[in-house]
Amino acid sequence: MKKIKKSFWVKLIAAPIVMFFFAFAMVPLYNVLCDITGFNGTTGITDGEQQYVVNEQNEIEVSFFSMIMPGLPIEVKPKFDSIKIKPGKFYDATYIAKNNTNKEVVGQAVPSVAPTVAASFFKKLECFCFNRQVFAPGDEIEMSVRFVVEPQIDEKIKDISLSYSFFKIE
Amino acid sequence: MTTDVIAEDHNHHHGPEKGIMRWIKTTNHKDIGTLYLWFAFIMLLVGGAFAMVIRLELLQPGIQLVNPDFFNQMTTMHGLIMVFGAVMPAFVGLANWLIPIMIGAPDMALPRMNNWSFWILPFAGAILLSTFFMEGGAPAFGWTFYAPLSTTFAPDSTDFFIFAIHLLGFSSIMGAINIIATVINMRAPDMKFMDMPLFVWTWFITSFLLIGAMPILAGAVTMMLTDRNFGTAFFDASGGGDPVMFQHIFWFFGHPEVYIMALPAFGIISHILPTFSRKPLFGYSSMVYAVVAIAFLSYIVWAHHMFLTGMPVAGGLYFMYATMLIAVPTGVKVFNWVATMWKGTMTFETPMLWAISFVILFTIGGLTGVMMAMTPLDVQYHDTYFIVAHFHYVLVTGSVWAIMASVYYWLPKWTGNMYNEKLANIHFWLAVVSVNVLFFPMHFLGLAGMPRRIPDYSLQFADFNMISSIGGFAFGLTFILFLYIVIDCIKNNNKATSRVWEGAKGLEWTIASPAPYHSFESPPSKEEIIKESQHFHEK
Numbered sequence: 018m019k020k021i022k023k024s025f026w027v028k029l030i031a032a033p034i035v036m037f038f039f040a041f042a043m044v045p046l047y048n049v050l051c052d053i054t055g056f057n058g059t060t061g062i063t064d065g066e067q068q069y070v071v072n073e074q075n076e077i078e079v080s081f082f083s084m085i086m087p088g089l090p091i092e093v094k095p096k097f098d099s100i101k102i103k104p105g106k107f108y109d110a111t112y113i114a115k116n117n118t119n120k121e122v123v124g125q126a127v128p129s130v131a132p133t134v135a136a137s138f139f140k141k142l143e144c145f146c147f148n149r150q151v152f153a154p155g156d157e158i159e160m161s162v163r164f165v166v167e168p169q170i171d172e173k174i175k176d177i178s179l180s181y182s183f184f185k186i187e
Numbered sequence: 188m189t190t191d192v193i194a195e196d197h198n199h200h201h202g203p204e205k206g207i208m209r210w211i212k213t214t215n216h217k218d219i220g221t222l223y224l225w226f227a228f229i230m231l232l233v234g235g236a237f238a239m240v241i242r243l244e245l246l247q248p249g250i251q252l253v254n255p256d257f258f259n260q261m262t263t264m265h266g267l268i269m270v271f272g273a274v275m276p277a278f279v280g281l282a283n284w285l286i287p288i289m290i291g292a293p294d295m296a297l298p299r300m301n302n303w304s305f306w307i308l309p310f311a312g313a314i315l316l317s318t319f320f321m322e323g324g325a326p327a328f329g330w331t332f333y334a335p336l337s338t339t340f341a342p343d344s345t346d347f348f349i350f351a352i353h354l355l356g357f358s359s360i361m362g363a364i365n366i367i368a369t370v371i372n373m374r375a376p377d378m379k380f381m382d383m384p385l386f387v388w389t390w391f392i393t394s395f396l397l398i399g400a401m402p403i404l405a406g407a408v409t410m411m412l413t414d415r416n417f418g419t420a421f422f423d424a425s426g427g428g429d430p431v432m433f434q435h436i437f438w439f440f441g442h443p444e445v446y447i448m449a450l451p452a453f454g455i456i457s458h459i460l461p462t463f464s465r466k467p468l469f470g471y472s473s474m475v476y477a478v479v480a481i482a483f484l485s486y487i488v489w490a491h492h493m494f495l496t497g498m499p500v501a502g503g504l505y506f507m508y509a510t511m512l513i514a515v516p517t518g519v520k521v522f523n524w525v526a527t528m529w530k531g532t533m534t535f536e537t538p539m540l541w542a543i544s545f546v547i548l549f550t551i552g553g554l555t556g557v558m559m560a561m562t563p564l565d566v567q568y569h570d571t572y573f574i575v576a577h578f579h580y581v582l583v584t585g586s587v588w589a590i591m592a593s594v595y596y597w598l599p600k601w602t603g604n605m606y607n608e609k610l611a612n613i614h615f616w617l618a619v620v621s622v623n624v625l626f627f628p629m630h631f632l633g634l635a636g637m638p639r640r641i642p643d644y645s646l647q648f649a650d651f652n653m654i655s656s657i658g659g660f661a662f663g664l665t666f667i668l669f670l671y672i673v674i675d676c677i678k679n680n681n682k683a684t685s686r687v688w689e690g691a692k693g694l695e696w697t698i699a700s701p702a703p704y705h706s707f708e709s710p711p712s713k714e715e716i717i718k719e720s721q722h723f724h725e726k
Contacts, residue, residue, distance in 0.1 A: 021296075021372050029367060033360045033402045040406020040436055044421060047432050086425070125425045133499050184425025 053137070060130050060179075063140035063165065069105035072168040077102055079166070081110055082180040089185040090118045091152055096159070105168040107142060112160045112181065116152035124150050126160075126181040135177045138170040149186055202704055211306070214298035216283045217702060219305050221601070223280025224594075226308055228670070230272030231587075233316070235663055237265035242625075242659035244642050245652050258642035259327035260319070266330025267348075270448070271355045272312050274582065277590045278451040279304075279362045282390045285597065286366060288695040288702060289384050291375030291711040296368035304361035311354035318344035329640060331441070334422035334433040338414045346415065349408045356401040363397035366390055375694075377713035381472065382720045384693050388475050389454030392482045393447050399486070400443035407436045431496050438489035446485040448582060450478055452549075452589030453520055456542050458693065459596050460524055461721065463539035464531025465690040470523040471722040477516035477523075484513045494565045503562040510560035514553065521550055536688070537611040541592035544619050545585065552580025555630070570640075573633025579626045591618075591669070598676050599683035603701030606676035614672060618665045624658025694719050 051059040079102055081095035096111040116122050126146040130136040145160035152158065166177065203209045203218065213219060240261045244252045253261070283301065287294055295301050318325040323342030326332065337345060370391045374383070383391075410421040410433075420426025422433045453474075461468045468474065491510045494503055524546050533539070555577040559565050568574060599605050628651040637648045644652065683700045697719065698706045717723055 021368070025368075025371070029364050029398075033364075033398045036399055036402035037406050040403045040439075041410070043406075043436055043439070044410075044432065047429070047435060051429075127424050127427075131497075133497065182424065184423075186425060 060128050060136055061138075061140045063142055069165060069168055071103050071105035073103055075104050075168070075170075075172055077104065077166060077170075077174065078176050079108075079110075080176065080178045081112070082178060083112060084180065084182045086182055086184045089122065089124050089183055091116050091122055091124065091183065093181070093183055102166060104138075104166045104170055107163055107165045110162050110164070110179070112145070112162075113157065114150070114152060114160060115157045116154060119154045121154060122152045123186040124152065124183045125186050126150065126183050129180050129182070131178050131180070132174065135166075135170060135174050138167040139177065139179070140165050140167060146181065150183075212302070214294070214302050215704060216287050216295045216298070216301065217601075217704065219295075219301050220280045220282075220284030222305050223276050223283060223308075226305075226312075227273050227277035227280060227590075230268055230276065230312060232666065234265050234268035234273055235666060237261045237268065238659065239663050241265065242656040245644070246656040247653065248644050248646055248649050250643055253642070255642045256324060256327055259329075259640065260325040262640050263326050263329055263332075264315070264319075267315065267326075268312075269582075270330065270444070271352075272308075272315075274448050274586050274590070275359060276308060278390075278393075278448070278586075279359070281386075281451065281455070281590070281593055281597075282362075282366055284601065285695060286369060286387055286390060287373065288698060288706055289387050289693055290370065290373065290378055291694050291707045291716065292369060292373035293705065293707050294373075295365050296373050297365045300361050301365055304358045304365065307354050307358040311351045311358065314347050314354070315351040318342075318347050321347070331437060332411070333437070334411065334414070334430045338411055338422055341415070346412065349412050352408045353405055356405045359397050359401050363394035363401075366394040367398075370394075375707070375710035375716060377710070378716050381475070381722075382716055384454075384721055385457035385468065385471070385474055385478075386451065386454035389450040389457075389478050392478050393450045396443045396447050396450070396482055396485065400440045400447065403436060403440040404444075407433065407440065410436075431493075434493050434496060435490065438492045439486075441492065442489040443482075443485045445581075446481055448586045450482065452545070452586045453478065455589040455593045455596075456524060456545055457721070459538050459542040459592055460527045460546075461692070462596075462688050462690045463536060463542075464528045464533050466527060466531045467692075467724055468523070468721045469526035469529075470519075473519055474523055477519040480516040481513060484509065484516070488513065491560055491565075494562050495569050507560055507562045511557060514557050517553055521546060521553075532690075536595075537606075537608060537615055538592045538596035540612070540615045540619075541588055541595065544615075545588040545592060548580060548584035548588065548619075548623075552577055552585055555580065568633060570638055571633035572629040572637045572639055575639050576626050576629035576633060579629070583626070584622055594673070596688075597695070598673065599687045600695060600700050600702055602677050603683055603699075604676050604679050605681045605683045605687075606672055607679070610668070610672050610675070614665055614668045617668070618662060621658045621661035621665060625655055625662050626658075628652075628655045628658075692719050692721065692723070 052061070078099050080099040081097070083093040083095060085091060085093060091114055093112055093114045096113055100108065100110065102108050128141075128144070128146050130139045142163040142165065144162040146162070150160065203215065204212065210218065210222060213222075240253060241258065244250075244258055283295065286292075321342070321344040323344060326337070326341065326345055326348045328336040328341055370383070370387060410419070413419040414421050414423060414428075420428040422428050422430050424430060457468055457474060488506060488510045490498065490502065491506045494506070528543075555573070559568050559574065559577060595606065595611060632648055632651050632655075635648065637644055685698065685700050686696050687700060694711055694716070695702070697711065697715065
């Protein structure tokens, strides 16, 4: 039997510990990957400084959806089901939310864009989803999002859907 | 239990302690191996009982026996117990028993830690099973415990499940560290890496998979724990987290885990086929490289479990091709096994029967795996009984088959007695027929669209489900026969020779049967190592 070096034990015990923390490192890695590629429909954010050349030839239909997760007693509907847009131009879309209860409700909207290849070209300048939404009792409010679809988007994509899932915040 | 196995061991200055304390305090690799194997068998019976409840409920359409929530608890616990309680401990038990005597070492490198890693298991198993008696019942979210089912919508007992998984992971990691240290440092001084038998090779590589993958699982359940109790939002979309990320983390553990349960089986089969073909293993070094290749590939294919999560086409294509690549090294192994038997002087003792049927049935499971690796086809097969058929073919007629083969193959070495060959033959034939009656119809059910994890089904699935259930009950009963054969082998006094099998090669066959409590106190000679190695050609 050979004499075992100390460094061997250090490596052997360090390996599982490193892998344990790697599991946690996967969280930011995953988020970075989603931001870069638009996997999972993650949308981008623009500061509005960048100027786009409007592509007048290309017309895309953007459809709006909303989904209420269990436990949130509100109704949310897009004002218009869909609009036709030109890539490079800024547009506003509006959702109407109604709190049917007599209590204040706090929610959080999480956006998602389909198809995923379009997600990284879909940039938001302003969005109600940047903050939590507070719904006063019996209140009906309008929530808006200002967005642009970058002109570099593949011309084969003619339909994009933007969906918001509303979660209850305790 | 097996106290009388080693009662005949008179050869020693300090033999085993008497009574129960022997088993609690033991640091002997053979004792610990025995403990692991009995623990695994008891868990197999528990998990099997859950499977019987599942098959009983599915015997006929409609809800007859249990309510849907309890049915979900059964499928969840069946999976968890079988994976973490039966198959993995059984392989660790075999590693403990066999690796030291295969590499000419007196014991494992870390005997006290070895004791600890075993004795964690009964507590982890008890914690896991105790969730049945808690308010809200046991976890019912499937063995893959996807968030948010396992975080937002799970019963309180889930925290106990998380703790049990932590303990099981701890035990596995310590076992893996022990095996790596043993193989690297305790080998007989004249044994080179490429002289090691394949069971040692496959376990050595499996250990690296374990220390790479089990901590990822520990990380995943820790995130679940903090999500559930401490207000974090790793998997909670409302807090900026992502439930799909849970699946990425889980399967980054989960896919190597699949090979943790398959590689040692490959090693076992590579021992049994040459013995009863009376030929050296065909392509020893290609077998070793194939195992290394499979282990590497297992880390880069995880998302083939997630084709339906809305993955971009490029991702689907990558994971499809990478997954199908695994068929290449696996194919090398299957063809080498067939070539080992080719023109061999074959006899069909019970271990050989299990091994040959392993090659056939595991290949069926592997081929359905290639089918499901195809992204477009998976859309149809996903979460149907087709996947249930696939992973039971690779886990039951793969891993469990190899464990059965190895028990019959090495039982005479462990107990010193031959098992009853006639009964063992009957056991094999009952098992191989019933297991196919049980799992083969599931392919058809899955292709026809029957979803998994559902207690009820439409009428058109009734016939195949009844056939499958009947096969299931028969297969369950064969384990009672198996228990009888093992106990009979321990007691029957039908002495085995030290070589046991005419064509067997390996250092473990050079020591007496039963293996003495302490073996290889002086290492084997170089000539002996070469003569007993799997690549030694006599002519």
